[in-house]
Amino acid sequence: MDFEPVIGIEIHAQLKTKSKMFSSAPVSFGDRPNSNVAPLDIAFPGALPTVNKEAIIYAIRVCHALNMKIDDLLVFDRKNYFYSDLPKGYQLTQYFRPIGKDGYLTLKSNIFEKKIGIERLHIEEDTCKQIHEADYSLLDYNRSGIPLLEIVSLPEISSGLEAQKFVEEVRSILTFLDVSDGKMENGSLRCDVNVSLREKGSNKLGTKVEIKNLNSFSNIQKAIDFEIDRQKSLLLDGKKLKQETRRFDENRQETVLMRVKVDDVDYKYFTDPNIVPIRLSEAFIKKAIEDMPELASSKHNRYLSYGLNEYDANLLVSSKEISDFFDEGIKTGVNPKSLANWVIQDVFSYLNKEDINIKESKVSALNLCELISFIEKNEISNKQAREVFAKMTISGHTAKEIILENNMSQMNDEKLLSEIRLILP
Amino acid sequence: MRYLSKPLKEIHDAILRNEVTPLDLVKEGLSYVGKDNNNAFEYICNKEAIDAVNKLDSSKKNSLLYGVPIVIKDCFSTKSIPTTASSNMLSDYIPCFDAEVVTRLKNAGAIIIGKTTMDELAMGGSGTSGRKGMTYNPWDKRRKHIIGGSSCGSAAAVSSGLTPIGIGSDTGDSVRKPASYSGLVGFKPTWGRISRYGMFQFASSLDHVAYFTRNVFDSAYLLNVLAGHDNKDFSSGYEDVIDYTKDLSKSIKGKRIAVIKEVLDCCSPKTIECFNKTLDQLRVEGAIVDIVSIDEKILKAIYPTYFIISSSEATSNNANLDGLKFGSRCEGNSFEEVMINTRTKCFSPLIKRRFIIGSLSLSKTHREELFVRAQKCRRLIVDSFNKVFEKYDFIYCPASPTTAPLFKGYNPRFNGDVNVADNYLAFANFGGNPSITIPIGFENNMPFGGNFTAKPHFDSELLNVASILEKHTGLMNLVKENE
Amino acid sequence: MNKVDKKTLKLAANRLMFDMSEEEYDRLVSEFDLIIEQMNLISDIEGVDDVSPMSFPFEQTFTYLREDEVKDVLSTEEVIRNAKDVKGSQIKLPRVIK
Secondary structure, eight states: OOEEEEEEEEEEEEOOOSBOSSSOSBOOSSOOTTSSOOGGGGTOTTOOOOOBHHHHHHHHHHHHHTTOEEOSEEOOEEEEOOOTTOTTSEEEEOSSSOSEEEEEEEEEOSSOEEEEEEEEEEEEEOOOEEEEOSSEEEEETTSTTOEEEEEEEOSOBOSHHHHHHHHHHHHHHHHHTTSOOOOTTTTSEEEEEEEEEEETTOOOOOOOEEEEEEOSHHHHHHHHHHHHHHHHHHHHTTOOOOOEEEEEETTTTEEEEEEEOOSOOOOOOEEOTTSOOEEOOHHHHHHHHHTOOOOHHHHHHHHHHTTOOHHHHHHHTSSHHHHHHHHHHHTTTOOHHHHHHIIIIIIHHHHHHHTOOGGGOSSOHHHHHHHHHHHHTTSSOHHHHHHHHHHHHHHOOOHHHHHHHTTOOHHHHHHHHHHHHHHOO | OOOTTSOHHHHHHHHHTTSSOHHHHHHHHHHHHHTOOSOOEEEEOHHHHHHHHHTOOGGGTTSTTTTOEEEEETTBOBTTBOOOTTOGGGTTOOOSSOOHHHHHHHHTTOEEEEEEOOSGGGOOSSSOOSTTOOOBOTTOTTOOBBOOSSSHHHHHHHHTTSOSOEEEEESSSTTHHHHHHTTOEEEEOOTTSBOOTTBOOSOTTTOEEEEEESSHHHHHHHHHHHBSOOTTOTTOOOOOOOOTTTTTTOOOTTOEEEEEHHHHTTSOHHHHHHHHHHHHHHHHTTOEEEEEOOOHHHHHHHHHHHHHHHHHHHHHHTTTOSSSSSSOOOOOSSHHHHHHHHHHHHSOHHHHHHHHHHHHHHSTTTTIIIIIHHHHHHHHHHHHHHHHHHHOSEEEEESSSSSOOBSTTOOOSOOSOOOGGGSOTTHHHHTTOOEEEEEEEEETTEEEEEEEEEOTTOHHHHHHHHHHHHHHHOOOSOOOOOO | OOOOOHHHHHHHHHHTTOOOOHHHHHHHHHHHHHHHHHHHHHHTSTTTTTSOOOSSSSOOOBOOOBOSOOOOOOOHHHHHTTOSSEETTEEEEEOOOO
């Protein structure tokens, strides 16, 4: 018997709007508990939801980046269940009419290109935070109501590696669009996967196992690979699989049972009557898309058009901050290849050495370009430039300042020399 | 001299003439409210009202509500004033924000002197299911007749002359029916005309802010104060707020009024007799009155449709009452136990039964046959009435089959015997139509009313026809004082 | 639609996080029977299954969306004031030690 894995992914991304999805309380982290709460977030009776415009704009942009059909009618539904972290006893979501449908994402590598279908993208809200102590729990409603996008793929992913690439690609889109921090470590990006095995050539789907609470990209691949093997062994042994929810145990590097799926929970969905459906005009959607920040894929192509190679272009789009840094430099008119070399070699090694990210760099893009321009004008040598750069990383001064401070200018010597030559016979 | 049993204009004139001050009015109000024996109050704002009237901004003196004490149903959030929805679940809940209607009333200079009793969580029509028990009908000193509900306390307060205005809510008929039983004007504007922000939700797609007054002018004036879009309520409408008192005396010549035969046929002989007199009076004014027919199957479907939809939405709307973050809390070893113990103890059996029905109606197994079918039937019902509105400006029927029923034998439970005239008013909630009850007669010294309903957004026209009829009947400013 | 039995009602109540007395469940069984009867009558109304369900009183759409600005935030005291058990600035719940 030959099996092929059938994998689907569900991603939740927290949006970095200023205020919450359905209330005007701030979206902010690390603040004193219960200091960012509006009446709706704690479900005081009589509170009503109001829809955040910026969150809708963000959702439209992500839909567009995922090649989805955008629904121009916004309707919200209630997902009803009881839990201590769900103040209203229901979550506002979009069950019947998600804002985005029928999209896809293309996974590219040197060796393959694969389109993964995306079934839906919808808007919902986050639950409140619970801290569990020994015999009590504490509730903090700061997180309650923060906007979430839920992105659901079609079960067209075939391996742990593909799954990891998928999530990385979605993360790239979310961060380049500047709509989410996309950090799995702090919960602004959450990922659940469904794994089943299907007999090769058959249409019949196997038993689905859900893996939740994955907290890093590498764990996505590891968990899925383990799970595929686990299911394969059981099936080859003639055993039956149970519908389960599992989690990845990092210590044991295995998926571990959380709970057996009993019934499908009945959430008693119905359309929320407090939000009259909102018509998004063509102009509104168009503008949201037009004003969209540039995606990594587009930047990548642009960098290739500057004459950079694939490898360098990939490195420069590995994060939004790095590509923004590079783009800021490009604006000065500096030679792209030179800039790319400096960023990838010198800036990266400086960041690695100091263990900081590019936003914390003491050398700004503009200052780096100034340095590069001195090299191009032959005012300093490459060797001198490296010394200057090193000093820039310490003091934060501009190249010009450091050159003058240290009397390093070749130009000044040459100019002086040529002036002397003019005077002397 | 009693002022609060008078119409708004008279109270206001007395203030302008310095015959009485807002403080006097508030003291009068609190004094009479304190002596209320109809069980109309959850909370009396003894301190809060005096504080408010002392801080009253005299620049608001032109408002007819300036310094006027009013009462509000206890399902409206009032900052720092306990709000219980007459439920043990919320017996010590003190909100930290005002409902929008409360804000607008305060801005107009009104002084809240009491939160009134209601059927628990607004689910009921008898005025008997609140945590403090039965609210009595001031018109019946022997206390044998209900006042109806769910806005029982506000109805009792206004009809016993304690204040000229009582704010309530109307989800199926919860203002328009008790208005009939207590000789009041009960007005429910178009859905979305008044912001529901801060009004505890029963069934959001049916809920309306509604209120009691003793004459149509006061109702129209109050609409001027309360109407208008609110950004905090994403279901509130954007129509311009006009002066709703402007066209009250406009001629109704040529207006077409439809009476539903099937509703009229279910009423008592005395009701029919008085009602027919009002038809003559309307004709004298030049209106064209026709008896029309609506399929009885549709009319009989109104109550079960209302019951299913309201129970379903209510289950969800009250899922926030879980004992964890506000309201009553019972002990437990886990949060689940706290939730279960609290909800078991603090909801009455009536509420629980409705929740179970609502929950099952929304469940995957029963959804199509119950909730979705009820939603479809809602459309059929609204379409049927809209067909009448294609040819007629108003639908006018008795607001209740007869006077207020007796407490004894009154069954608040869903029962199969559906008197169409007892259960048709909900059609105006289904379609969001503006609808108003005004007194039209008495039987055995108990009042009963007639109800006009118009197309959505025709609130001004509705108030106009009610005002014209009111002039003919002369049945306005009816008060039955407490002894 | 078929009748609903007491077991189903009890399960529904438990999922709603409460319980009732036996007598109340019995009363509810008969109440529910009546409702089902009424809803069956509704299913006989011509055209009822052909129309679309109604979630709002009238067909309308709005265009307004709230600007993404912070306002109307409650003070921490207001948030926790009505809670029965509080630790620091958080609401406290009992927990079963597993």
